[in-house]
Every structure is written in C-alpha cells, then in structure tokens.
Amino acid sequence: MTRIAIVGVAGRMGRTLVNAVQQDAEATLAGGIVEPGSSLVGADLGELSGQGKLGVAAVDSLAQIVDDVDVLIDFTTPQVTLSNLAICAEHGKRIVIGTTGLSDDELAELDGYRDRVPMVFAPNMSVGVNLTLKLLETAARALGDEGYDIEVIESHHRHKVDAPSGTALKMGEVMADAMARPLKEYGVFERVGQCGPRTDKEIGFATVRAGDIVGEHTVMFATEGERIEITHKASSRMTFAKGAVRAARWVSERPAGRYDMQDVIGLN
Numbered sequence: 001m002t003r004i005a006i007v008g009v010a011g012r013m014g015r016t017l018v019n020a021v022q023q024d025a026e027a028t029l030a031g032g033i034v035e036p037g038s039s040l041v042g043a044d045l046g047e048l049s050g051q052g053k054l055g056v057a058a059v060d061s062l063a064q065i066v067d068d069v070d071v072l073i074d075f076t077t078p079q080v081t082l083s084n085l086a087i088c089a090e091h092g093k094r095i096v097i098g099t100t101g102l103s104d105d106e107l108a109e110l111d112g113y114r115d116r117v118p119m120v121f122a123p124n125m126s127v128g129v130n131l132t133l134k135l136l137e138t139a140a141r142a143l144g145d146e147g148y149d150i151e152v153i154e155s156h157h158r159h160k161v162d163a164p165s166g167t168a169l170k171m172g173e174v175m176a177d178a179m180a181r182p183l184k185e186y187g188v189f190e191r192v193g194q195c196g197p198r199t200d201k202e203i204g205f206a207t208v209r210a211g212d213i214v215g216e217h218t219v220m221f222a223t224e225g226e227r228i229e230i231t232h233k234a235s236s237r238m239t240f241a242k243g244a245v246r247a248a249r250w251v252s253e254r255p256a257g258r259y260d261m262q263d264v265i266g267l268n
C-alpha cells in the first residue's frame with residue numbers, strides 16, 4: 001500500500017486527487033497540505049473534496065506529516081514545489097510533480113535533485129496525452145521536413161496562470177527534438193501587428209483562456225492540399241489525478257531519478 005500525501009489539497013487538482021487516491025485499491029491517503037495559515041487547517045479531507053468524512057485532517061506544513069508518507073503529490077506553484085522537493089530530499093521521500101510554469105532557473109533547480117530524489121515530473125499526467133506525444137513525435141519525423149507547417153493550439157479554463165500550457169510546450173519540445181529544431185530558436189509564441197509571413201520551420205503556439213475548459217490541445221500539420229490535426233480533449237481532471245496516483249505507486253519502487261509519464265506507462 002502506497003501512503004500518499006497531497007500538497008495543495010484544497011485546489012482544483014488537490015480535491016480531485018483525494019477522490020483518485022480513495023478509488024485506488026493500492027494507495028492510501030496519508031495527509032493533505034493547505035497554504036500556511038489557511039482557515040482549512042484541521043478540515044477533513046473527505047469533506048473538503050465532497051466525499052464525506054475520511055478521518056484525515058488538513059495540515060499547513062509538510063514537516064508535520066512527512067514521516068508517515070511514502071510519496072508526495074504536488075500540484076501547486078513552482079516555488080512551493082521546489083521547497084517541498086528540498087524536504088523530500090532531506091527525509092528520503094519520493095514525489096510526483098504536476099506543477100507547470102517553471103522558469104529555466106526553476107527547472108535547473110528541480111533537476112539538481114535527480115540524484116537524490118525519485119521523482120516523476122510531467123506537465124500532463126493523462127495517459128491519452130502521453131500517447132499523443134508519441135503520435136506527434138512520429139508525425140513530426142515524417143512530415144517536418146516535407147513542407148508542413150506546424151501549429152499548436154491550446155485551450156484552458158479562465159483561472160490558469162501560465163501560458164502556453166506546460167502540455168503545449170512539451171508537445172513542441174517532442175516535435176522539435178524529432179526534427180532537430182531547438183524550440184528556443186524555432187518556437188513562435190506571439191504574432192501581433194506587422195509580423196510578416198510565417199517562416200518554414202517555425203513551430204507556432206496559440207492560447208485560448210475561457211470559461212471552464214479542462215484542457216484541449218490540437219497540433220496542426222498543414223501544407224498545400226491537406227491538413228492533419230491531432231487533438232486531445234480532457235473532459236475531467238480525474239484523468240490527470242488517476243495518472244498522478246499511478247505515477248506515485250510506480251515511483252514508490254524506483255531509485256533516485258527524474259522520470260516522466262512516458263516512463264510510468266512504459267512508452268519510453
């Protein structure tokens with residue numbers, strides 16, 4: 001049985017994760033952490049997530065429960081995630097990180113723990129998205145140098161704070177790697193005013209923020225005479241939460257290293 005604690009347990013993903021852990025026969029809920037000073041300290045995690053009493057109370061510091069935890073699941077903000085990673089390193093714990101929007105410096109800091117902490121870090125924990133990444137790699141390899149323009153369009157709910165989404169960036173990276181075109185050089189993230197015609201090798205990104213959209217990504221490969229579109233639509237956060245719990249069980253038996261969902265579902 002893998003003992004899991006959830007950071008950001010009052011958040012959109014946090015509350016869904018409580019449900020996902022409860023539904024998993026091989027995982028048990030060892031704790032949930034809310035923001036320091038939150039009025040939710042002491043609240044029952046089951047009641048917080050709309051499932052009725054579970055007998056596990058929210059705390060506002062990981063240090064209070066870390067000894068009773070095997071794996072931490074963290075869907076919060078980059079700074080919170082990095083400070084929890086340091087605590088995992090100190091206490092010999094494992095972590096699944098779903099947080100997106102890390103800067104290059106923050107990514108380098110995260111990577112610095114790969115020799116000490118077994119971690120799964122993925123901008124999207126859904127099995128469907130991770131299969132889509134494989135399809136995109138194949139498509140980019142076959143079409144990238146054959147005159148197809150590549151554009152990534154992503155849509156999310158109005159509360160999302162980073163753009164483009166971590167998933168859109170990951171899609172871009174996978175295709176850029178397959179075509180040996182560094183995304184830093186060929187990614188185009190903004191077009192406004194007299195920006196001139198599209199160049200052949202750029203990978204364009206467009207972002208939609210509206211309403212309650214859980215997460216949609218389309219990659220378009222367009223050329224004279226035809227267009228291929230590969231689309232993934234998430235209709236519930238449960239798909240990310242179930243993937244994260246699966247990742248937690250998987251990483252509970254792995255040595256230190258930085259893994260992603262492709263490793264967890266055996267696509268690497």
Ligand code: NAD
Pocket residue numbers: 007008009010011012013014033034035036075076077080097098099100101122123124125126240
């Ligand atoms: P959210 O704002 O609903 O939840 C974040 C929660 O973190 C909030 O409840 C906040 O109170 C809490 N928090 C902030 N500081 C904290 C601290 N010090 N300790 C404990 N909790 C703290 O956001 P969300 O929609 O749940 O998304 C969270 C992150 O997960 C974002 O980066 C989002 O992009 C990412 N995300 C990833 C995936 C994936 O599959 N990898 C899927 C969905 C969302």
